Amino acid sequence: MFVPELRPWRAARPHVVRVTDAVRPRLARAAGIVRPRLARVAAAAKPQVARLTQAAKPQLERITKAGPNTRSWQYTAGAATAGLALAAGVVTAVGPWDSTGQRTAERDRAVALEQVGGTDHGRTDDSSDTSDTSAGAPRPAPSAASVLTGLGGLDGATDAVKSAPDALPTGTGLTGVLGPLLGDPALGARRTAVVVDVATGKRLYGFGADEALTPASTTKIATALAALSAMGGEHRLTTRAALEPDTREVVLVGGGDPTLTARADAEGWADLRALAGSTAAALKKRGLTQVTLSYDTTLFAGTQVHPIGVNPNLAAVTALSVDEGRTDDSTSGPTTRVSDPAADATRKFAEFLKAAGIKTSAPGLSKATTRAQTLATVSSPPLSVLVERMLTNSDNDIAEALARQTAVATGVRADFAGAGKAVRAQLKKLGLPLTGVRIKDGSGLDREDRLTANLLTALLVKAGDPGRPDLRPVLTGLPVAGFTGTLTSRYTEGAAGVVRAKTGTLTGVNTLAGTVVDQDGRLLAFALLAADTTDPAAAQAALDRAATALAGCGCR
Numbered sequence: 001m002f003v004p005e006l007r008p009w010r011a012a013r014p015h016v017v018r019v020t021d022a023v024r025p026r027l028a029r030a031a032g033i034v035r036p037r038l039a040r041v042a043a044a045a046k047p048q049v050a051r052l053t054q055a056a057k058p059q060l061e062r063i064t065k066a067g068p069n070t071r072s073w074q075y076t077a078g079a080a081t082a083g084l085a086l087a088a089g090v091v092t093a094v095g096p097w098d099s100t101g102q103r104t105a106e107r108d109r110a111v112a113l114e115q116v117g118g119t120d121h122g123r124t125d126d127s128s129d130t131s132d133t134s135a136g137a138p139r140p141a142p143s144a145a146s147v148l149t150g151l152g153g154l155d156g157a158t159d160a161v162k163s164a165p166d167a168l169p170t171g172t173g174l175t176g177v178l179g180p181l182l183g184d185p186a187l188g189a190r191r192t193a194v195v196v197d198v199a200t201g202k203r204l205y206g207f208g209a210d211e212a213l214t215p216a217s218t219t220k221i222a223t224a225l226a227a228l229s230a231m232g233g234e235h236r237l238t239t240r241a242a243l244e245p246d247t248r249e250v251v252l253v254g255g256g257d258p259t260l261t262a263r264a265d266a267e268g269w270a271d272l273r274a275l276a277g278s279t280a281a282a283l284k285k286r287g288l289t290q291v292t293l294s295y296d297t298t299l300f301a302g303t304q305v306h307p308i309g310v311n312p313n314l315a316a317v318t319a320l321s322v323d324e325g326r327t328d329d330s331t332s333g334p335t336t337r338v339s340d341p342a343a344d345a346t347r348k349f350a351e352f353l354k355a356a357g358i359k360t361s362a363p364g365l366s367k368a369t370t371r372a373q374t375l376a377t378v379s380s381p382p383l384s385v386l387v388e389r390m391l392t393n394s395d396n397d398i399a400e401a402l403a404r405q406t407a408v409a410t411g412v413r414a415d416f417a418g419a420g421k422a423v424r425a426q427l428k429k430l431g432l433p434l435t436g437v438r439i440k441d442g443s444g445l446d447r448e449d450r451l452t453a454n455l456l457t458a459l460l461v462k463a464g465d466p467g468r469p470d471l472r473p474v475l476t477g478l479p480v481a482g483f484t485g486t487l488t489s490r491y492t493e494g495a496a497g498v499v500r501a502k503t504g505t506l507t508g509v510n511t512l513a514g515t516v517v518d519q520d521g522r523l524l525a526f527a528l529l530a531a532d533t534t535d536p537a538a539a540q541a542a543l544d545r546a547a548t549a550l551a552g553c554g555c556r
Contacts, residue, residue, distance in 0.1 A: 168197055169518065173555035174205035181546045182207060186538035187530040188508070194453035195550065198464045198515065198523040203457075204555075212436035212450035213529045216504030218513045219444030219451060220399045221459050224387045224474045226426035227402040230409040233384035233470045237405065239270060239320070241279040241349075242372035249292040250279065250360070250375070251368040252346050254320025256299050256408070257380045258401035259389070262322040262348045270378040272322050272345065276352030278376035283358055290359040294366030295320055295346040300404050302415025308445050310337075314396040317404065317416075318342045324397040332393040388477030391502055392485035396443040403442025416441055432458045444504060456513040456527035464515075464523070478502055478514050481547075490544055495551035501526075503540075508532055510539035516550045524550060 174195055182193055192208035203209070237257035243250055262272040283291065299319035306314050312334035315325030321341030328335050338344040346363040353360055380386060383402075390398035403419035406412075412422040420439040428434055438450040463474035479485030482496025486503045501514025513527040528546055533539040 167556060168200070168202065169195075169204050169520075169522070169524075169553070169555035171205055173553070177549050177553050177555055178205060178207075178546055181542065181549055182528070184542040184545075186533065186535055186542045187510070188532035188534065188539065190531040192453040192527075192529045193546070194457045194527050196457040196461055196525045198461055198525050201461050203454075204524070206454070209454040210433075210435060210452050212438065212452050213511075213531045214447055214506065214509045215444055215449055215451035215456070215529065216506045216509045216511050217394045217396075217444040218456055218502050218504040218511045218527070218529075219439070219442070219449050220391055220394065221456060221474060221502055221513060222427060222439065222451065223399050223403050223406075223423055223442040224391060224477065225430070225459050225463060225471055226423040227406045228383060228387060228471050228473065229426045229430060230406045230422070231383055233382055233387075233473060235383040236379040236381070237270075237383075237386075237401075238377050238379045239272075239275060240377040241275060241375045242368045243283070243286075243291075243375050244369060244372050246371070247292065248288060248290075249294055249366070250283070251366055251372060252293070252295040252320065252349050252363075253368050254295065254297045254299055254318065254342060254345075255379075256319040256401055256405055258321065258324060258395075258398045259380050259386060260320075260322050260345070260378070262345070262352075268381060270380045272349055272378070273352050275376055275378045276349055277356055280353055280356035280358045282375040289357060291361075293346065293350055293353070293360035293363045295342050295363055296366060296368045297342045298367050299408060300414045301418070302413070306400070306441065306443075306445060307416070307448075311445075312336055314400065314443065314445060315341050317397075317400045319404075320345050321397075322348060324395075332395055384473040387473040391474070391477035392479050394486045394503065396445060399443035400441060427455075427459075430462060432462065445506075447506060447509075451529075453513075453527035453529055456529075457525045460513065460515060460525035460527075464525075475500070475515060490540070491548065494544060494548035498551045499547045501547060504529075505536060505540070507536075508534070510536060510543060512543040512547060514547070516547055518550060519552065519554045526550060 178193065178195075182191055190208075190211075190213060192211050192213060193205065194203060194207075194209045195205040196203050237255045237259075239255045239257055239260055240253045241250055242253055257270050259269045260272055261267075261269045264273070266274070283289070297319045300317065304316035304318050306317065308314075315321060315337040316339070318341050322345040323331075325337040325341035325344065326335050327338060342365075343363065350360045350363055386398055386402065389395060390402065400419070403423055404414040406426060407414040407418045407422035410422050410425065412418040412425070417440075419442055423442065424434065424437065424439050427437075433452070433454050436450060436452055437455055438448065440446040440448045460475065462468065463471045465471065478500035479487035479502070480497060481487045481491035481494070481499035481501065487499070487501065491499060495516065499514060499516045501512050501516075504511030504513075509531055510533050511527075511529045514525070516524050516526060518524055526547065528543050530539055530543065
């Protein structure tokens with residue numbers, strides 16, 4: 001992750017630490033699984049690795065002089081020692097791993113704890129005291145650059161995504177590799193594919209590039225880019241409690257934050273308990289210990305029920321909810337939801353107020369007036385963090401909320417139709433190809449959505465634009481093959497750690513769109529869409545084979 005993105009992660013420090021602590025054992029297990037295969041790949045590509053390393057030597061010398069705390073892109077030269085030379089060794093340059101198989105999030109954890117990132121070299125503890133090394137071992141090495149840049153982009157003066165030194169893959173080369181794989185009958189009657197060089201934006205391969213198909217959850221890439229473009233990565237969503245001075249009515253005003261939580265440990269997300277505590281303190285200062293309680297959901301408009309109906313994959317879409325209306329301790333994935341998330345959130349708020357010494361009436365629906373005085377507020381982490389969580393976990397609740405927030409930010413009615421129009425309008429404003437595109441929701445659950453492989457790759461290229469660092473969370477939020485989010489159990493015997501991609505699955509629909517680093521160190525964006533599939537597991541495996549092939553070839 002490049003430097004401008006670190007501040008949002010500092011804001012979400014507790015969440016970063018918890019997630020990375022939880023994922024560390026999985027990283028170790030997965031690294032053990034893929035190490036033999038990776039060793040074979042690295043051995044086969046040894047001559048190419050030598051050439052790439054020689055090409056990067058000037059940058060390495062500059063980075064060595066700059067030291068471990070430099071803000072320039074950093075390169076770790078310890079892949080041979082670690083034995084994880086993924087995809088011809090380029091992982092040490094482009095991530096999302098450094099030389100020990102450490103996920104980018106581990107570097108974020110190091111930032112959150114104010115530690116040095118990179119290889120441990122024998123440290124025996126997790127202390128932030130970097131002087132404590134064992135047996136005279138060197139200090140931890142600088143972390144590797146993230147997946148955003150190819151080997152030729154290791155320029156200390158810029159964060160730009162640049163071209164690798166070798167020639168581009170050719171259409172003929174890519175056709176020879178992808179053609180047979182995309183012809184797999186498991187991919188159904190219709191399939192489309194596009195591969196683009198992120199550095200240049202040049203399309204290298206296209207099959208049905210402009211044919212609009214049902215995208216399923218790859219729609220979230222469009223939602224993410226539109227939301228970031230409309231509001232910026234530092235934008236936060238605020239929930240507030242307000243007092244109507246004439247009636248002693250306290251109104252819990254929903255700010256459309258899908259990550260608001262009532263759990264005892266908020267883990268860095270907006271905390272309903274904290275809001276209640278601050279509200280109670282403010283009321284007592286006014287001499288109030290008994291109030292009428294109501295809630296306001298007017299930020300969003302229209303029906304709350306998605307066109308798919310009541311479904312465990314998505315709660316009712318409302319401007320006020322806690323823990324996504326979940327009825328268990330889960331934080332992602334399908335589960336039973338409460339029927340009225342806003343009322344449920346307000347009841348919990350009332351319980352917290354009662355514990356703080358404030359009695360309330362049974363909550364009812366209302367609307368805060370312009371005279372209402374704000375008593376307390378809580379805000380979400382920055383939008384960049386919400387986008388990453390949405391993409392990594394394929395979180396439908398966050399996706400629908402961000403689509404509506406895009407409508408609010410651009411003055412469009414914040415219902416399902418308005419949210420789709422607002423997202424499309426933002427993409428048009430960015431100059432992206434929209435022929436045949438139809439956006440009906442933010443999550444991709446609506447089967448009426450239509451996207452093209454051309455648009456999906458254009459979205460990814462736009463997110464890698466060095467002139468638009470505000471859009472970068474679209475790339476950094478993509479699940480990492482074999483390790484995180486919806487790709488955790490995929491690629492464990494393929495391109496683990498090299499592919500980052502958003503998945504999409506509906507009945508008869510399987511899609512995959514993301515980025516991959518090829519053997520020459522180039523960052524490629526790809527989109528693969530399949531319709532009329534009959535075996536989702538087989539279709540998913542076929543898409544994974546195609547992405548793995550991209551990682552393993554120079555395709556010239």
